[in-house]
Amino acid sequence: MKLRDYILKRLLLTIPTILGVMSITFVLSHIIPADPIVMWLGGPEAVRLARPEVIARIRDSLHLDDPLWIQYIFYIKAVLQGDLGMSPMTHNPVIVDLIRLLPATIELALISMMIALIIGIVAGVMSATHKDGLADHASRIFSLLGVALPNFWLALILQLVFYYYLGWFPDPGGRMTDLTAWTHPVQRITGFLLIDSVLTLNKVAFFDVAIHTIMPAIVLGYRSVAMITRLTRSSMLEVLKQDYIRTARAGGLKEKVIIYKHALRNALVPTVTTAGMTFSYLLSGSLAVEMVFYWPGIGWYSGQSITMLDYPAIQGVTLVVGIIFVFMNLIVDLLYGVLDPRVRYE
Amino acid sequence: MKMDKKKESTNGSWYRNWTNEHQAQIKDLKYTIHLFRQSKLAMGGFLLVLGVVLMSVFAPFLITHDPYSLNLPERGLPPSREHLFGTDSNGMDIYSRCVWGGRIDLSVGFIIVFISTAVGVVVGVTTGYMGGIIDEVFMRITDMFFAIPSLILAMAVSAALGSRSLQTIMFSMLIVSWPGYARLIRGNTLAVREEPYIEAAKSLGASSLYIIFKHVLLNAVAPVLVMATMDLGSIMLLTASLSFIGMGAQPGTPEWGRMIADGRNFMRSSPWMITFPGIFIMISVLGFNLLGDGLRDVLDPRLRR
Numbered sequence: 065m066k067l068r069d070y071i072l073k074r075l076l077l078t079i080p081t082i083l084g085v086m087s088i089t090f091v092l093s094h095i096i097p098a099d100p101i102v103m104w105l106g107g108p109e110a111v112r113l114a115r116p117e118v119i120a121r122i123r124d125s126l127h128l129d130d131p132l133w134i135q136y137i138f139y140i141k142a143v144l145q146g147d148l149g150m151s152p153m154t155h156n157p158v159i160v161d162l163i164r165l166l167p168a169t170i171e172l173a174l175i176s177m178m179i180a181l182i183i184g185i186v187a188g189v190m191s192a193t194h195k196d197g198l199a200d201h202a203s204r205i206f207s208l209l210g211v212a213l214p215n216f217w218l219a220l221i222l223q224l225v226f227y228y229y230l231g232w233f234p235d236p237g238g239r240m241t242d243l244t245a246w247t248h249p250v251q252r253i254t255g256f257l258l259i260d261s262v263l264t265l266n267k268v269a270f271f272d273v274a275i276h277t278i279m280p281a282i283v284l285g286y287r288s289v290a291m292i293t294r295l296t297r298s299s300m301l302e303v304l305k306q307d308y309i310r311t312a313r314a315g316g317l318k319e320k321v322i323i324y325k326h327a328l329r330n331a332l333v334p335t336v337t338t339a340g341m342t343f344s345y346l347l348s349g350s351l352a353v354e355m356v357f358y359w360p361g362i363g364w365y366s367g368q369s370i371t372m373l374d375y376p377a378i379q380g381v382t383l384v385v386g387i388i389f390v391f392m393n394l395i396v397d398l399l400y401g402v403l404d405p406r407v408r409y410e
Numbered sequence: 411m412k413m414d415k416k417k418e419s420t421n422g423s424w425y426r427n428w429t430n431e432h433q434a435q436i437k438d439l440k441y442t443i444h445l446f447r448q449s450k451l452a453m454g455g456f457l458l459v460l461g462v463v464l465m466s467v468f469a470p471f472l473i474t475h476d477p478y479s480l481n482l483p484e485r486g487l488p489p490s491r492e493h494l495f496g497t498d499s500n501g502m503d504i505y506s507r508c509v510w511g512g513r514i515d516l517s518v519g520f521i522i523v524f525i526s527t528a529v530g531v532v533v534g535v536t537t538g539y540m541g542g543i544i545d546e547v548f549m550r551i552t553d554m555f556f557a558i559p560s561l562i563l564a565m566a567v568s569a570a571l572g573s574r575s576l577q578t579i580m581f582s583m584l585i586v587s588w589p590g591y592a593r594l595i596r597g598n599t600l601a602v603r604e605e606p607y608i609e610a611a612k613s614l615g616a617s618s619l620y621i622i623f624k625h626v627l628l629n630a631v632a633p634v635l636v637m638a639t640m641d642l643g644s645i646m647l648l649t650a651s652l653s654f655i656g657m658g659a660q661p662g663t664p665e666w667g668r669m670i671a672d673g674r675n676f677m678r679s680s681p682w683m684i685t686f687p688g689i690f691i692m693i694s695v696l697g698f699n700l701l702g703d704g705l706r707d708v709l710d711p712r713l714r715r
Contacts, residue, residue, distance in 0.1 A: 080550060080553075081553055081557050082557075084553060084554030085554065085557050087554065088554055088558065088563070089566070092569075093570070095570050095571070096570050096572060208696060208700070209692070209696070211695075211699055212643070212691075212692050212695040212696035212699060213692050213695075214650050214651060214654075214667070214688060214691050214692070214695075215651075216651065216654050216667075216670065217670055217684065217687075217691065217692075218688075220670065220674060220677060221684070221688070224678075224681055224684075228678055344559045345559075347559055347562070348559035348560070348561035351562065351565065351651070352654055366565065367656070369569075370565070370655060371656060373569075373572075378565070378569045378570075379566065379570075381562070381566075382558060382565075382566040385558065385559060385562045386557050386558040389558060389559055393557075
């Protein structure tokens with residue numbers, strides 16, 4: 065199969081998957097026990113007082129009297145137009161809230177991913193080159209803990225130690241201190257505060273945001289560090305066994321050149337592609353981490369929605385995270401197809 | 411005469427007969443156990459899991475205080491001989507609550523893994539064995555479940571169900587976890603179905619049911635065991651996370667994630683409120699992960715030698 069055909073086929077295959085995600089959120093929004101009219105008007109009292117025409121109009125606008133499959137079509141149509149319903153909590157369309165908050169989550173996830181890749185690859189190479197040595201055991205324990213620790217607990221413990229006891233990091237209350245937000249407000253261009261503060265040459269805000277990002281990013285990335293370390297280690301060990309490495313050694317190349325130039329490059333193929341998969345851990349991990357750090361992203365938003373029982377918001381978050389996840393998988397698959405031609409023929 | 415002969419062959423110890431019949435399998439099992447015991451990490455995981463299970467089973471004898479009883483005058487006490495891990499903001503003994511929490515978290519994990527396996531076996535074998543349109547529909551349905559990260563999906567399902575309780579999150583975790591088992595067993599069934607010995611069994615007149623029970627399911631035992639063990643760890647993490655964000659166990663329940671959520675507002679004055687439940691979560695999850703890793707290395711014939 066040609067690369068172009070493979071990409072085309074893979075792209076077409078995402079359509080049913082995304083339809084599937086929409087079907088799940090549709091089903092979920094229909095098994096909610098709460099009466100949508102009550103939700104919409106803000107309480108049973110309001111329903112009793114409301115004029116019948118008003119209730120009829122709401123029933124009509126929500127298509128409550130239509131059969132289920134018509135409601136489904138209306139739902140798909142609305143979602144495709146970017147209409148995820150109104151949030152009773154913020155009185156905003158859910159999509160507006162999500163667009164406002166998504167950059168914070170994505171910024172955090174990307175920084176975590178960067179930290180995870182750097183630490184993970186270095187630790188993976190170290191433990192592969194020092195197999196069964198001290199570095200190998202240390203990194204094994206480190207990554208075993210990374211998979212076993214609940215991230216919200218790690219976040220609280222780090223807050224306790226580094227904020228309350230040592231005072232090295234600022235108060236875990238959002239992305240910047242209130243004072244900086246007053247004196248050096250960041251003009252919103254992309255929504256990514258770090259990028260925006262660089263673009264507007266806002267040095268004070270940049271450093272404030274950066275230092276607020278470190279702790280949540282480390283907590284969020286820890287699990288991915290563990291996965292990337294183990295993966296890099298095993299693929300590195302595999303590569304180091306190959307004939308061309310032995311040839312390079314026999315040719316008298318320096319060990320450093322062999323490891324970083326010849327071995328690592330080949331060992332990184334599965335690591336980099338699988339890093340895309342860990343993105344799902346970052347997205348779902350951000351749920352609890354953002355709540356603990358009061359990080360104003362979609363994880364924090366869904367925490368608020370759960371407390372307020374804001375159903376449209378919860379379904380909106382599910383849908384958006386699902387779609388991001390589907391596209392991350394698509395990118396991973398495409399990368400695999402480019403890097404490893406065998407995949408295309410499966 | 412015929413009767414006598416039959417009696418003779420089944421006479422003596424049934425145990426000896428049984429071992430004679432299954433000599434090969436017993437030898438294999440012994441070798442597996444031998445391999446397992448050689449791996450330090452696997453044994454470590456096994457001991458951790460054993461410890462957590464024993465702790466939960468014998469919890470009524472291990473606790474020093476009632477894990478549910480309020481004792482406001484003794485609230486916020488640091489660890490001491492009377493209260494090993496200190497007391498929480500309601501004066502409840504944290505040690506007793508942590509030990510009792512094992513019963514909740516472990517049984518949630520076991521129940522979910524058990525039901526998911528049962529559902530997975532029925533669905534996976536049916537679709538894998540029948541193939542065709544049923545299989546195709548099944549694959550598309552499970553694809554939908556894999557398209558959303560499990561914590562987010564479990565959160566959305568629990569939210570849609572409305573009530574906040576352990577039962578709600580158990581139901582939602584079940585919805586999240588069964589497709590994994592079904593896919594695993596389906597794949598296994600497909601692979602086994604193509605084997606020559608199935609052809610042979612069929613030509614000897616074996617019924618489909620016989621083939622399913624004797625060959626397909628028996629072959630699936632090892633991979634399902636590995637998956638279930640690993641899954642127990644992740645389900646315990648999921649339970650704790652969902653309870654922490656406020657969906658599962660309600661305030662006051664000695665569930666580890668909930669205890670951390672309850673202790674969050676007091677973490678500065680009573681850091682022991684959050685510290686100890688987290689350690690219990692970590693130890694159990696670590697144990698199941700190590701045990702699962704070890705089982706996989708030992709049970710997968712390709713990794714064996």
